[in-house]
Amino acid sequence: MSISSATPDPDLTVQGAPVPAAHIKTLVLLGASGDLANRLLMPALGKLLDAEPQRRDIVLLGAGAEDWDAPTWHDHLKASLTAAEVSTETIDALLATTSYQRADVTSADDLGRLIAAAAPAPALYFALPPAVTARACDALQHVTLPEGTVLVLEKPFGTDVASAKALNARLSTLVPEERTFRVDHFLGRSTVLNLLGVRFANRIFEPVWNNQHVASVDIVFDEQLTLEGRAVYYDKAGALVDMIQSHLLQVMALVAMNPIGEVSAFDLRESKAEVLRATRVWGGDAATASRRARYVAGDVDGRQVPDYVKEPGVDPARGTDTLAEVTLEIDSWRWAGVPFRLRSGKAVGVARKEVVVTFKDVPHLPVGLTGACEPDQLRLVMGPDAIALDLNINGEDDPMSIDRVSLDTTLSPGRLPAYGEVLAGVLDGDPLLAVRGDTAVECWRIVDSVLDAWRSDRTPMQTYPAGSQGPEGWPV
Numbered sequence: 001m002s003i004s005s006a007t008p009d010p011d012l013t014v015q016g017a018p019v020p021a022a023h024i025k026t027l028v029l030l031g032a033s034g035d036l037a038n039r040l041l042m043p044a045l046g047k048l049l050d051a052e053p054q055r056r057d058i059v060l061l062g063a064g065a066e067d068w069d070a071p072t073w074h075d076h077l078k079a080s081l082t083a084a085e086v087s088t089e090t091i092d093a094l095l096a097t098t099s100y101q102r103a104d105v106t107s108a109d110d111l112g113r114l115i116a117a118a119a120p121a122p123a124l125y126f127a128l129p130p131a132v133t134a135r136a137c138d139a140l141q142h143v144t145l146p147e148g149t150v151l152v153l154e155k156p157f158g159t160d161v162a163s164a165k166a167l168n169a170r171l172s173t174l175v176p177e178e179r180t181f182r183v184d185h186f187l188g189r190s191t192v193l194n195l196l197g198v199r200f201a202n203r204i205f206e207p208v209w210n211n212q213h214v215a216s217v218d219i220v221f222d223e224q225l226t227l228e229g230r231a232v233y234y235d236k237a238g239a240l241v242d243m244i245q246s247h248l249l250q251v252m253a254l255v256a257m258n259p260i261g262e263v264s265a266f267d268l269r270e271s272k273a274e275v276l277r278a279t280r281v282w283g284g285d286a287a288t289a290s291r292r293a294r295y296v297a298g299d300v301d302g303r304q305v306p307d308y309v310k311e312p313g314v315d316p317a318r319g320t321d322t323l324a325e326v327t328l329e330i331d332s333w334r335w336a337g338v339p340f341r342l343r344s345g346k347a348v349g350v351a352r353k354e355v356v357v358t359f360k361d362v363p364h365l366p367v368g369l370t371g372a373c374e375p376d377q378l379r380l381v382m383g384p385d386a387i388a389l390d391l392n393i394n395g396e397d398d399p400m401s402i403d404r405v406s407l408d409t410t411l412s413p414g415r416l417p418a419y420g421e422v423l424a425g426v427l428d429g430d431p432l433l434a435v436r437g438d439t440a441v442e443c444w445r446i447v448d449s450v451l452d453a454w455r456s457d458r459t460p461m462q463t464y465p466a467g468s469q470g471p472e473g474w475p476v
């Protein structure tokens, strides 16, 4: 008998329907001069307002360490929105009401001033380094938060089980769980959201979505991107923590969860949590259930890439992984015995970003049908978004020989970028796409076991040339 190693914290699993937060009027962007704010959040807000102009009464309040006057802030915001091709109407509407305050977000006095300016019910978006976010949350203890305040936290949410639990405990003293938005922008990606439609709006998949018919599931996010100047963050995280601990486990939960009664924050998040609570490393040994590797010099699509350890800001002694793979099992009636392989890497030659469900072989191929009969595969591709069903059919020339076809369709990129969907939830006070606190801890429980094995050096660090598809012998 398998027993889930963690029991959900009752304080973090809000029972019943979520209590709607007041419709947010002011979005306070803490860390407004930072990369996330500039490259992703402000454009996403602009796109959301373009798609839903009725929201144009949203006021954006920027805050950060920079001593910016109003024209400097306006120029910064306008440049970010313009680069994202946000409409001039939206840009003008945002500029008409926005303001910026210089603030040390770890100071209760500064935070108090910001919140007073953002009343009645602000959303505080911590677009800050994680350590600064933790200190800002400590400082908020000394500030009276208006009823309905929403807190929005970026990944990484803690650095292990203990720190994630401590952060949850701190947050629970500030606002209720349903007003705490732990952002995982993959949950706003259109292909990921499409898992709901594909799985539950079709008759044909659910009956075969189990260990009777599925041989394995691969969730792969291999990028051509390298370090891209992010050593301060990435060198401490690595591929396992950067991608698998958060995004890929969330995607896995959506692939594996039981059907939900309604698309509500409670149903969806509880169903995902059930999966994650039942998840552990394949065979119970994290050292053999995982692989890790790091890129060395190579050529990615014509771009010369140095050894990872020679990238500026990298500490070679740290032993950071740039490609990680973990095979997991979900101890449930539905999934027992089905390997879920999660893999993500940087600096590969050909990007591969997809969920692949591989079905078992047919039990019997009629005598007389010839040729290779490969397993059926359903593939959901993340960017450019597509869905494909790879099947065996009768051959074109010899009708009794088997050929392979792919029934595929490209999907529109979605009405909004992933962060646009995330922000829509924040502004509506709907935590549907937010990661629940107990789930964040579960994800660390799964990944901590791998990190422990890696620290004991039982899983060798391999290398692969940048521009390749990973070390030799690894399945791609």
Ligand SMILES: NC(=O)C1=CN([C@@H]2O[C@H](COP(=O)(O)OP(=O)(O)OC[C@H]3O[C@@H](n4cnc5c(N)ncnc54)[C@H](OP(=O)(O)O)[C@@H]3O)[C@@H](O)[C@H]2O)C=CC1
Pocket: 030, 031, 032, 033, 034, 035, 036, 037, 063, 064, 065, 066, 103, 104, 105, 106, 126, 127, 128, 129, 130, 132, 154, 155, 156, 233
């Ligand atoms: N950038 C990205 O692509 C992504 C980032 N994230 C997450 O988003 C968060 C922010 O990342 P990112 O934008 O890249 O980080 P940056 O370092 O680019 O930005 C952080 C911002 O916080 C400000 N800041 C730091 N300390 C204080 C303080 N005490 N008071 C006020 N402002 C302060 C910085 O100001 P100053 O520079 O003046 O010190 C800067 O504007 C992180 O948790 C990251 O993991 C998540 C997904 C993608």
Ligand SMILES: O=C1O[C@H](COP(=O)(O)O)[C@@H](O)[C@H](O)[C@H]1O
Pocket: 223, 225, 242, 243, 418
């Ligand atoms: O959160 C992260 O995600 C990106 C990949 O997501 P995308 O939406 O930008 O494609 C990844 O490159 C980055 O390392 C990671 O921190």
